[in-house]
Amino acid sequence: MSALAERARDAPLVATGTASRLLPRDSREDISWSTHLERYGPLPPLAGHGESLLSEVERSGLTGRGGAGFPTSVKLRAVASRGSAVVVANGTEGEPASAKDAVLMAHNPHLVIDGVLAAAAAVGARKAIIALSRRASTSAAQLTRALAERPGPAQAIRIAGVPDRFVAGEESALVHWLNGGPAKPTFTPPRPFERGVDGRPTLVQNVETLANIGLIARFGADWFRSTGTRSEPGTALVTVRGAVARAGVLETGLGAPVRDLIDRCGGLAAPPQALLMGGYFGSWLPAPVALDVPLSTEGLRQHGASLGARTIVVLGRDACGIAESARITRYLAGESAGQCGPCVFGLPAVADALEIVASAGDGVSAALDRLPRLGAQIAGRGACHHPDGALELVSSALRVFAAEVELHRRGACSAPAAAPLLPTHRERSDWR
Amino acid sequence: MTHELRVDPILCDAHGHCAELLPELIRRDEWGYPILSASAVPVELTEDARRAVSSCPRMALLLERRD
Amino acid sequence: MAVWYLMRASGVTTTLLLTAVFALGVATTKRWHPSRLPRFVTVALHRNVSLLAVVFLALHIGTAVADPYAHVGLLAAVVPFTAGRRALWVGLGAASLDLVAALVVTSLLRRHVGLRTWRIVHWAAYLVWPLALTHGLGIGSDAGALWLQTVNAVCIAFVAFVVLWRLRGAGAGTKHVERTRAGRAVTEPEAA
Numbered sequence: 001m002s003a004l005a006e007r008a009r010d011a012p013l014v015a016t017g018t019a020s021r022l023l024p025r026d027s028r029e030d031i032s033w034s035t036h037l038e039r040y041g042p043l044p045p046l047a048g049h050g051e052s053l054l055s056e057v058e059r060s061g062l063t064g065r066g067g068a069g070f071p072t073s074v075k076l077r078a079v080a081s082r083g084s085a086v087v088v089a090n091g092t093e094g095e096p097a098s099a100k101d102a103v104l105m106a107h108n109p110h111l112v113i114d115g116v117l118a119a120a121a122a123v124g125a126r127k128a129i130i131a132l133s134r135r136a137s138t139s140a141a142q143l144t145r146a147l148a149e150r151p152g153p154a155q156a157i158r159i160a161g162v163p164d165r166f167v168a169g170e171e172s173a174l175v176h177w178l179n180g181g182p183a184k185p186t187f188t189p190p191r192p193f194e195r196g197v198d199g200r201p202t203l204v205q206n207v208e209t210l211a212n213i214g215l216i217a218r219f220g221a222d223w224f225r226s227t228g229t230r231s232e233p234g235t236a237l238v239t240v241r242g243a244v245a246r247a248g249v250l251e252t253g254l255g256a257p258v259r260d261l262i263d264r265c266g267g268l269a270a271p272p273q274a275l276l277m278g279g280y281f282g283s284w285l286p287a288p289v290a291l292d293v294p295l296s297t298e299g300l301r302q303h304g305a306s307l308g309a310r311t312i313v314v315l316g317r318d319a320c321g322i323a324e325s326a327r328i329t330r331y332l333a334g335e336s337a338g339q340c341g342p343c344v345f346g347l348p349a350v351a352d353a354l355e356i357v358a359s360a361g362d363g364v365s366a367a368l369d370r371l372p373r374l375g376a377q378i379a380g381r382g383a384c385h386h387p388d389g390a391l392e393l394v395s396s397a398l399r400v401f402a403a404e405v406e407l408h409r410r411g412a413c414s415a416p417a418a419a420p421l422l423p424t425h426r427e428r429s430d431w432r
Numbered sequence: 433m434t435h436e437l438r439v440d441p442i443l444c445d446a447h448g449h450c451a452e453l454l455p456e457l458i459r460r461d462e463w464g465y466p467i468l469s470a471s472a473v474p475v476e477l478t479e480d481a482r483r484a485v486s487s488c489p490r491m492a493l494l495l496e497r498r499d
Numbered sequence: 500m501a502v503w504y505l506m507r508a509s510g511v512t513t514t515l516l517l518t519a520v521f522a523l524g525v526a527t528t529k530r531w532h533p534s535r536l537p538r539f540v541t542v543a544l545h546r547n548v549s550l551l552a553v554v555f556l557a558l559h560i561g562t563a564v565a566d567p568y569a570h571v572g573l574l575a576a577v578v579p580f581t582a583g584r585r586a587l588w589v590g591l592g593a594a595s596l597d598l599v600a601a602l603v604v605t606s607l608l609r610r611h612v613g614l615r616t617w618r619i620v621h622w623a624a625y626l627v628w629p630l631a632l633t634h635g636l637g638i639g640s641d642a643g644a645l646w647l648q649t650v651n652a653v654c655i656a657f658v659a660f661v662v663l664w665r666l667r668g669a670g671a672g673t674k675h676v677e678r679t680r681a682g683r684a685v686t687e688p689e690a691a
Contacts, residue, residue, distance in 0.1 A: 341445075341461075344676040345676075383442045
């Protein structure tokens with residue numbers, strides 16, 4: 001069992017299983033470069049093959065694994081067309097419940113580096129940075145060691161330790177920090193692909209997406225599409241935690257029902273109430289619905305949810321969904337970059353109201369009336385999507401836990417003494 | 433040629449001039465920050481929009497051309 | 500002779516107007532507005548009075564250059580400390596003029612010069628008033644006259660008050676959101 005993912009207290013394990021392109025078949029496998037080459041073969045020559053690599057990524061249908069799910073080739077072409085580019089591998093993983101990037105970087109650093117080199121060749125970049133959280137010391141160590149093993153262009157890749165804040169991984173915030181500022185989002189346009197690090201067109205891509213590029217460069221689009229769904233081919237890393245027997249990071253083709261992933265985690269540890277799909281900007285789904293949902297963008301969209309940060313948290317029946325959501329909302333309010341009025345004033349007000357509802361004391365009805373009015377004033381009015389993501393969580397909580405809300409209106413709670421489930425950061429770093 | 437209004441929420445510091453000068457399109461939330469009821473500016477309000485943009489002490493209101 | 504009087508009168512008027520501009524600029528930052536008047540009036544007045552000040556400043560410099568007794572060439576009026584006689588005092592005036600010119604240009608072309616440039620020049624704007632006032636005090640045209648001494652004293656007292664007002668209050672000039680973060684001791688902007 002691997003203990004290498006720093007993000008979570010309960011060390012998620014690397015599950016072996018059906019699909020294993022990105023994660024090793026055995027978590028005890030060594031990750032030296034020679035082993036890496038034995039498993040995957042060498043990277044093909046990259047110099048001068050940028051255009052063919054771009055076409056291959058386009059044909060592969062690869063979409064971003066960072067949360068937005070944007071078609072990767074579109075991003076690559078936008079940067080490539082502008083010249084003098086920079087590649088930033090985003091391994092910051094600000095989402096506390098997610099561990100997939102940490103696990104990937106710790107267990108397959110060479111594939112991430114392959115992806116960085118391939119993307120750099122595709123967009124014509126001569127500068128590349130792998131950005132990860134300052135706290136992720138093991139990932140940093142593994143990447144540093146892996147880089148040291150490789151001659152040539154890999155030597156130019158720099159590793160940067162980013163402040164440990166929720167929004168620090170937002171692409172404009174990351175670029176802002178790399179340019180010497182605080183890790184806070186900036187007003188866009190211009191977006192990083194137009195003007196980013198050092199004012200140059202910058203490709204910001206999740207480390208898992210880049211790892212997939214490293215595979216496509218070797219094995220091509222048809223191979224890549226041989227698993228997954230037609231609209232979301234390839235494999236995906238998913239973090240599963242909460243009321244399951246063994247929390248972990250799994251690699252899976254998308255499209256399979258969520259229940260399959262739960263089974264691979266040893267099954268449920270307790271009768272489930274609801275699942276949080278997509279991390280802290282995601283949505284709750286009631287357990288009976290969630291377990292049978294195909295894990296894909298389309299499958300989730302039909303229930304008003306999305307893949308998001310590819311994190312699934314199972315909430316048992318012995319917990320209060322409103323209390324958990326109130327805790328997370330308070331956390332998100334504290335993680336505001338503090339730049340935009342509606343977020344700085346609005347999110348704490350939403351957290352206040354939700355906490356009143358969670359307390360099941362006086363003022364629950366007034367707080368419930370206040371919430372939609374607050375939401376209408378906050379949505380879409382920040383420089384980034386932080387407030388919108390938080391509102392999504394809150395509105396899905398009120399929907400899915402409606403019965404609990406009614407109970408709270410009458411002054412009762414089904415799980416008043418439940419221990420907190422969803423993780424938040426231990427200590428907060430500053431913004432620089 | 434039409435114009436669109438946008439607020440830079442990072443620069444904005446809730447001075448409130450824009451809502452006074454262009455109340456047809458801008459009102460303030462409960463904390464004083466501007467809410468745009470629409471981004472497209474009707475032709476007859478273009479001059480007022482320019483005045484609102486010019487009056488902002490933080491240059492947080494933007495009027496952009498849309499052809 | 501008329502030119503001489505016009506030069507001095509326009510100079511004093513400019514000082515008074517610059518005092519008003521200074522106060523209105525600080526008032527904009529402090530969000531002060533005469534009650535019953537809308538908020539935008541303060542910044543609008545600041546701008547309009549500053550343009551008026553530029554008019555009187557232009558008159559002051561034009562008459563100073565034109566006046567044979569003043570011995571101030573055009574170059575000396577614009578480039579600090581190049582005047583022959585009383586280079587220091589004329590120079591202070593020239594420096595003040597140069598700053599005013601920079602302010603006017605960057606403000607009229609605000610959207611094109613960009614926020615950072617505009618802000619830097621506007622911070623330098625705080626120097627305009629002391630430069631102008633010191634120029635007036637030292638240039639000696641009417642320095643002894645009681646009326647001028649009174650005008651100067653009033654302007655100085657007013658600016659001193661405004662400066663104290665500016666410096667008072669938790670980080671006056673920082674954004675509302677920053678003061679909230681500092682501990683919720685915030686002057687909330689009134690809701691519409």
